Amino acid sequence: MNKQRQEKMAFAVLTVLMLIVVVPTLLIIGFIFVKGIGAINWGFLTEMPRKGMTEGGIFPAIVGTLYLVIGTIAFALPLGIGSAIYLTEYAKHGRLYRFIRLSILNLAGVPSVVYGLFGLGLFVLFLGFGSSILAGALTLGCLILPITITSSEEALKSVPRSYREASLALGATKWQTIYKVVLPHAMPGILTGAILGIGRAAGETAPILLTVAAFFLPRLPKSLFDQAMALPYHLYIISTQVPNMPEEVKYGTALVLLGIVSIFFAIANIVRFKFRKLSNL
Amino acid sequence: MSKISVKDLNLYYGDFQALKNINLNIEEKKVTALIGPSGCGKSTFLRTLNRMNDLIDGVKTEGYLHLEDQDIYRSDVDVVALRRRVGMVFQKPNPFPKSIYENVVYGPRRYGIKEKKQLDEIVERSLKEAALWDEAKDRLHKSALGLSGGQQQRLCIARALAMRPEVILMDEPTSALDPIATSKIEDLIETLKENYTIVIVTHSMQQAARISDKTAFFLMGEMIEFDDTSKIFTAPRDQRTEDYVTGRFG
Numbered sequence A: 001m002n003k004q005r006q007e008k009m010a011f012a013v014l015t016v017l018m019l020i021v022v023v024p025t026l027l028i029i030g031f032i033f034v035k036g037i038g039a040i041n042w043g044f045l046t047e048m049p050r051k052g053m054t055e056g057g058i059f060p061a062i063v064g065t066l067y068l069v070i071g072t073i074a075f076a077l078p079l080g081i082g083s084a085i086y087l088t089e090y091a092k093h094g095r096l097y098r099f100i101r102l103s104i105l106n107l108a109g110v111p112s113v114v115y116g117l118f119g120l121g122l123f124v125l126f127l128g129f130g131s132s133i134l135a136g137a138l139t140l141g142c143l144i145l146p147i148t149i150t151s152s153e154e155a156l157k158s159v160p161r162s163y164r165e166a167s168l169a170l171g172a173t174k175w176q177t178i179y180k181v182v183l184p185h186a187m188p189g190i191l192t193g194a195i196l197g198i199g200r201a202a203g204e205t206a207p208i209l210l211t212v213a214a215f216f217l218p219r220l221p222k223s224l225f226d227q228a229m230a231l232p233y234h235l236y237i238i239s240t241q242v243p244n245m246p247e248e249v250k251y252g253t254a255l256v257l258l259g260i261v262s263i264f265f266a267i268a269n270i271v272r273f274k275f276r277k278l279s280n281l
Numbered sequence B: 001m002s003k004i005s006v007k008d009l010n011l012y013y014g015d016f017q018a019l020k021n022i023n024l025n026i027e028e029k030k031v032t033a034l035i036g037p038s039g040c041g042k043s044t045f046l047r048t049l050n051r052m053n054d055l056i057d058g059v060k061t062e063g064y065l066h067l068e069d070q071d072i073y074r075s076d077v078d079v080v081a082l083r084r085r086v087g088m089v090f091q092k093p094n095p096f097p098k099s100i101y102e103n104v105v106y107g108p109r110r111y112g113i114k115e116k117k118q119l120d121e122i123v124e125r126s127l128k129e130a131a132l133w134d135e136a137k138d139r140l141h142k143s144a145l146g147l148s149g150g151q152q153q154r155l156c157i158a159r160a161l162a163m164r165p166e167v168i169l170m171d172e173p174t175s176a177l178d179p180i181a182t183s184k185i186e187d188l189i190e191t192l193k194e195n196y197t198i199v200i201v202t203h204s205m206q207q208a209a210r211i212s213d214k215t216a217f218f219l220m221g222e223m224i225e226f227d228d229t230s231k232i233f234t235a236p237r238d239q240r241t242e243d244y245v246t247g248r249f250g
Helices: A003-039 A042-046 A059-090 A095-107 A112-126 A133-157 A161-169 A174-203 A206-211 A231-240 A247-280 B042-048 B079-085 B100-104 B106-111 B116-129 B149-161 B179-192 B205-211 B229-234 B239-245
Strands: B002-013 B016-027 B031-035 B059-067 B086-089 B167-171 B197-201 B214-219 B222-228
Touching: A003 A247, A042 A059, A042 A247, A059 A095, A059 A133, A059 A174, A059 A231, A059 A247, A095 A133, A112 A133, A112 A206, A133 A174, A133 A206, A161 A174, A161 B149, A174 A231, A174 A247, A174 B106, A206 A231, A231 A247, B002 B042, B002 B197, B016 B042, B016 B197, B016 B222, B031 B042, B031 B205, B042 B167, B042 B197, B042 B214, B079 B086, B086 B149, B100 B106, B100 B116, B100 B149, B106 B116, B106 B149, B116 B149, B149 B167, B149 B179, B179 B197, B179 B205, B205 B229, B214 B229, B214 B239, B222 B229, B222 B239, B229 B239
Parallel strands: B031 B197, B031 B214, B086 B167, B167 B197
Antiparallel strands: B002 B016, B002 B059, B214 B222
């Protein structure tokens, strides 16, 4: 086969592979959208549920998910970025360093239900937080810590060494170099990783099942130590445990969860874009 | 008048000895060129002068290196302060992805200078000293990355000059530039030596012959010969120096 035909074939194969990934994704989103859009109205989003969830809205589940996401960010982001800075800029490359990195990589592969059990054991029971937003946020934070650390590390490593050298040669300290040159340049990458983590945390069911979620609470959570409703768990229950649940409500709930995650992704992309513009002037 | 005196300097990258018993005196307000074939240690030696080799894992430096009367390899030396006295310009221009203005004031800001008027003065002075003011004055707040290669290198020089160093180290500053940019920078070096001590590593013997007052020839980690530039190129004492400058190897 001559080179031109080879290239055309390769391109065709790659296009097919791309379609195999993209088309089902679009179909799933489209399916959920079509089946769920009917349920979406202002009431659905802002009212408390009534009549065993079959009427009213999913407001408390939305609020609960948002509280959890905020708590997760507050815990995992500073810790994750700080760890990444330490590992990239300060740590000596010895055996302990390699062990730490290996552990982080392994933790990224631990199933989320195991994190849930860990959270139950440590935060809910041992530390006595009980089933609470605090326990849930900390558990989800642990869940996304490995990805946050590794993607922040990658972003920091991608800053050219020449920038660091130039800064140090001008009589800046190491921390000044990190704070004024390395971090700003790595920010887009760090934020991307953070957003991916948050998107995952918002949609996880198993960890929150064991540490925070309740099926029905008559009032919105008022403190960190309260239980909360959350969208993933709520979706699971109404789809499997509640009889006579209208299809629209189920898909509507799924659509809302999808929407929230998409908004986070969109915010992240905007922030990334703004940072890129700022740092390159 | 000796600005930097080096005595019995040895440097090891792990087990490999990169610098062997270097003895050298860098004279004040002169241009000293370091020449030699690839891998001879001239860049490594240059980097000992502002302790940039400290950044590399596993490097061991032995011997004495005095900046005027201060031994800069003592363990209690403030390396950050040293690097304000001894500035460096690198082979590939490396301006920060910030504006021209922010690049030049980077050093002074880190040092603690905050007043805008002071910073503005530093920017104008440094860019003028680096022969970049006319080209840059109308675009100070635009990205430095929009400048040409030669302009970026002059910006890096301005950035180093903003700190008012006593010594400027240049590691093959023109090897990534076209001939016109190169000659602009060579002219610049001629004017800078009135106020600054300059040590320049160069791969080009013609460049060394053009702009330097003294030249040191390095080979395989040793400094073979150090003398007035004119002597090195017309009547070198060591055979190896003669072989190198006449192009028999290199």
